[in-house]
Amino acid sequence: MxxxxxxxxxxxxxxxxxxxxxxxxxxxxxxxxxxxxxxxxxxxxxxxxxxxxxxxxxxxxxxxxxxxxxxxxxxxxxxxxxxxxxxxxxxxxxxxxxxxxxxxxxxxxxxxxxxxxxxxxxxxxxxxxxxxxxxxxxxxxxxxxxxxxxxxxxxxxxxxxxxxxxxxxxxxxxxxxxxxxxxxxxxxxxxxxxxxxxxxxxxLASDRDYRLDRLIEAPVWYAPLGPEAETALEAAWDRLTLGAEPQHCVLTVKGRKLDVPREAAGVAWFSFEELCARPLGSRDYLAIAANFNTVILSGIPKLGPENRNEAARFVALIDAFYEARIKLVASAAAEPEHLYPEGDGSFEFERTASRLHEMRSTDYLAEARVEIDVDAPRD
Incomplete structure (x- = not known):
């Protein structure tokens, strides 16, 4: 047997x-x-x-x-x-x-x-x-x-x-x-x-990166929000985890617990609310980047002065993922350049929108994750 x-x-x-x-x-x-x-x-x-x-x-x-x-x-x-x-x-x-x-x-x-x-x-x-x-x-x-x-x-x-x-x-x-x-x-x-x-x-020295194949065979940014976008994220999860069983785990960051509700095969799934509507910071996001190669992020809303705290955390999140070359698959209310269209902070968000576009490119998706020291001093 x-x-x-x-x-x-x-x-x-x-x-x-x-x-x-x-x-x-x-x-x-x-x-x-x-x-x-x-x-x-x-x-x-x-x-x-x-x-x-x-x-x-x-x-x-x-x-x-x-x-x-x-x-x-x-x-x-x-x-x-x-x-x-x-x-x-x-x-x-x-x-x-x-x-x-x-x-x-x-x-x-x-x-x-x-x-x-x-x-x-x-x-x-x-x-x-x-x-x-x-x-x-x-x-x-x-x-x-x-x-x-x-x-x-x-x-x-x-x-x-x-x-x-x-x-x-x-x-x-x-x-x-x-x-x-x-x-x-x-x-x-x-x-x-x-x-x-x-x-x-x-x-496992296979020449083929099955996850890269599955990343580039379909979009990694789905807008606007709705049933179609969420169905697409579920399909992305199935492709990227290669059938691995989803698990729940908890990361520890400076003595605090960070819940990861769904992870498998180096892929973690979070909602925008779980990562950006809670009092998390760069170290939390870097801890995620240090433990997972790919993140699926669902439900990114329109941003503006009325939710500036969530927007600031989202910027920190993308900075951490970009630094570590984490692959991002997301559902959002709009394309990156239209997520924070006007008001105080919209100009500063342009850098984040640019990074989000770069993170969708084949060259970025083909890059290896960068190992980062979560405990290193940061500005």
């Missing part, structure tokens, strides 16, 4: 996917992993569970990594499993570490936290807690950009692997390039070694 390859070939047969030998190789690798998980030794009183080598799939945007991992996750023969955006997972890890530090010495002796020899180090107790919840972790958009994450990853994953947790991940970067040029990177390098020991590294 094929856990992944049969479903992958069925999608090709139905016309949902185009045959791709690189994707087929990845599907076979995931299928092999599923069979090894099905046959693993679970351990007992006097023996540990068998550690099963996972899979780290990396490659450019639009190669189908998330779609393949979703096929694997849906059918993997593991009851205790979890699929999560990597940024959200690390935010939860820091929350757990903080929760452990607030415990009294007696509370730390409770069974769910107690780890022999842990002392005052919360890493092993947190790893124990995570492993008790899932022994298969599937991470989407695996990347390391923050020093707080980099400094705990080696010890955390070492403890997870020691507890026979299997990891499957998708990423745009080879492990050797994770946290590249980061502060104190030598302290991070042991994590890379651990990852390469416990995961097979597989590059």
């Amino acid at each position: 094929g856990y992944v390859i049969d479903r992958y070939e069925a999608r090709i047969g139905s016309g949902q996917l185009t045959p791709d030998p690189v994707q087929a190789e990845a599907a076979s690798a995931l299928d092999d992993l599923a069979h090894r998980l099905a046959n693993r030794k679970t351990g007992g009183w006097f023996s540990k569970a068998e550690t099963v080598t996972g899979l780290y799939m990396w490659g450019g945007v639009g190669r189908g990594k998330s779609m393949l991992m979703d096929l694997f996750f849906e059918h993997a023969p593991v009851a205790a499993r979890r699929r999560v955006h990597f940024h959200e997972f690390m935010a939860e890890v820091h929350d757990r570490l903080d929760a452990w530090r607030r415990l009294t010495p007696d509370e730390r002796k409770r069974s769910e936290w107690r780890v022999k020899g842990a002392g005052d180090d919360p890493i092993a107790p947190v790893a124990k807690q995570i492993a008790s919840e899932a022994n298969l972790l599937c991470f989407d958009e695996f990347q390391v950009t923050q020093i707080a994450d980099a400094m705990v990853l080696a010890r955390l994953f070492d403890a997870l692997f020691e507890r026979a947790v299997t990891v499957v991940a998708t990423s745009n970067r080879h492990p050797d390039d994770l946290y590249k040029d980061g502060i104190n990177r030598p302290l991070f390098l042991p994590f890379i070694d651990h990852l390469k020991t416990h995961c097979r590294i597989l590059e």
Whole structure:
């Protein structure tokens, strides 16, 4: 029985996917992993569970990594499993570490936290807690950009692997390039070694960027607002996610939670109200840009002095996306040059309108996302 390859070939047969030998190789690798998980030794009183080598799939945007991992996750023969955006997972890890530090010495002796020899180090107790919840972790958009994450990853994953947790991940970067040029990177390098020991590294080196194909085959700006525009956005979502399962995740920005109601395969969907009618700022928008390659934004209204705060946030949003070369698909009340037609602020908005037009060009859509440091000082 094929856990992944049969479903992958069925999608090709139905016309949902185009045959791709690189994707087929990845599907076979995931299928092999599923069979090894099905046959693993679970351990007992006097023996540990068998550690099963996972899979780290990396490659450019639009190669189908998330779609393949979703096929694997849906059918993997593991009851205790979890699929999560990597940024959200690390935010939860820091929350757990903080929760452990607030415990009294007696509370730390409770069974769910107690780890022999842990002392005052919360890493092993947190790893124990995570492993008790899932022994298969599937991470989407695996990347390391923050020093707080980099400094705990080696010890955390070492403890997870020691507890026979299997990891499957998708990423745009080879492990050797994770946290590249980061502060104190030598302290991070042991994590890379651990990852390469416990995961097979597989590059999806297809020459074809399926997302770019799907971006340029249809408009990315739909105006005016109405049922036709929203139907077009739904169709764009289906094209760009390559059939990956939509998820909900939460980004953490300077201790604040930023809800992402719908994301898959590096694509996030927001409404204008969610991003521009709330007290968000450049760091929030840069956090989105750091975690997703493409954003679908629905319901951009006409702008003017009467909603100047929303307009200012929209300008900051577009600036952040433009800086990171994020791809934008949107529905709006009008074409960019007519969104803010008159009144105080209309002249300044012309720069944003120009950027929105450039962001629709084939040259812009073909550009790779620029890695940005969310925590870097900004004007």
